[in-house]
Amino acid sequence: MKSLEELEKIREQAKDLINLRKDNENKTRIVVGMGTCGISAGARQVLLAILDEIKKRNLNDVIVTETGCIGLCKFEPLIDVIKPGQPKVTYVNLDAEKARQIVAKHIVNNQIIEDWVIPNI
Amino acid sequence: MKELSLHILDIVENSINAGATRVKISIKEESKRNLMTITIADNGKGMDEDTLKKVVDPFFTTRTTRRVGLGIPLFAQAAKMAGGDLKITSKIGMGTKVEATFIKNHIDLQPLGNMADTLVTLCALYPHVEFIYEHSVDDKIFIFDTGEVKKRLKDVPINHPLVLEFIKDYVDSNLKSILEV
Ligand code: FES
Numbered sequence: 001m002k003s004l005e006e007l008e009k010i011r012e013q014a015k016d017l018i019n020l021r022k023d024n025e026n027k028t029r030i031v032v033g034m035g036t037c038g039i040s041a042g043a044r045q046v047l048l049a050i051l052d053e054i055k056k057r058n059l060n061d062v063i064v065t066e067t068g069c070i071g072l073c074k075f076e077p078l079i080d081v082i083k084p085g086q087p088k089v090t091y092v093n094l095d096a097e098k099a100r101q102i103v104a105k106h107i108v109n110n111q112i113i114e115d116w117v118i119p120n121i
Numbered sequence: 122m123k124e125l126s127l128h129i130l131d132i133v134e135n136s137i138n139a140g141a142t143r144v145k146i147s148i149k150e151e152s153k154r155n156l157m158t159i160t161i162a163d164n165g166k167g168m169d170e171d172t173l174k175k176v177v178d179p180f181f182t183t184r185t186t187r188r189v190g191l192g193i194p195l196f197a198q199a200a201k202m203a204g205g206d207l208k209i210t211s212k213i214g215m216g217t218k219v220e221a222t223f224i225k226n227h228i229d230l231q232p233l234g235n236m237a238d239t240l241v242t243l244c245a246l247y248p249h250v251e252f253i254y255e256h257s258v259d260d261k262i263f264i265f266d267t268g269e270v271k272k273r274l275k276d277v278p279i280n281h282p283l284v285l286e287f288i289k290d291y292v293d294s295n296l297k298s299i300l301e302v
Contacts, residue, residue: 001298002291007273010287014277034246036192039131040122044242051245055282066246068138 017060026084027061028107033078035069041076042095049096050079053103062107075118081106092118122195124234125159130242131192132161132219137247139165139217147255148233155225162218168211177209196221203230237292240265241285248280254292261299265292
């Protein structure tokens, strides 16, 4: 069974990474829809998949936040990706696997996955 | 919602939207009484009696264009289907408490689902809110308190990827040990 003592070790590892983080002012934002419909459609798994990719790929310049209901229930789960200096891109009807691909293609390689995007909202 | 842990996430989202900075989630499982009680108590801005009556009504919304406020009726329905009920108490300026009861071995009781995932989600999105999670099964108890985690982390944020990974394993392994028969 895990104990909170282990946090000491994690704190040491995390501190090194944080120093790297500070240099970077221009961060990409990922906004996950966490309204009731979003949650019931699977937003929690989408968020956890995104967090997992960020950890695996050691991405230091990505911030994940949430928004409540934006009245687009039938498109949930959805996320906005906002890269510095670029227009917001909204991806709809996601699942954990699609979310991982968005991190790989859009966040890391700058390729928008047009098929999953809803335009102009 | 397919799992109670998703209802819990949704109700806590309400708390945070109501300005809560501290949310206590407690789950109490009692074999003798064949009862499970889930309580979510916050220090948010609270509601007056009128609003309180309306939030349990599925056709109520605080805004006209969006179906917000659907979470409570859904949670109430889950409780009633499992032979239980849902109560809310709230006072302006004093916060809100949602308490749902369930018959523990009822055939229509939804699975609890993944509480570690719900807690990781909350810590990732709301690093500034204090969460206390208290889960008891008869006389065994597990308490997770983000205040304690933060004290140990010092300047490292609780939503750091490595910390979130730890929280997931920590909650999973400790819950498993109290849920074991
Ligand atoms: S997400 Fe708000 S009504 Fe569907």
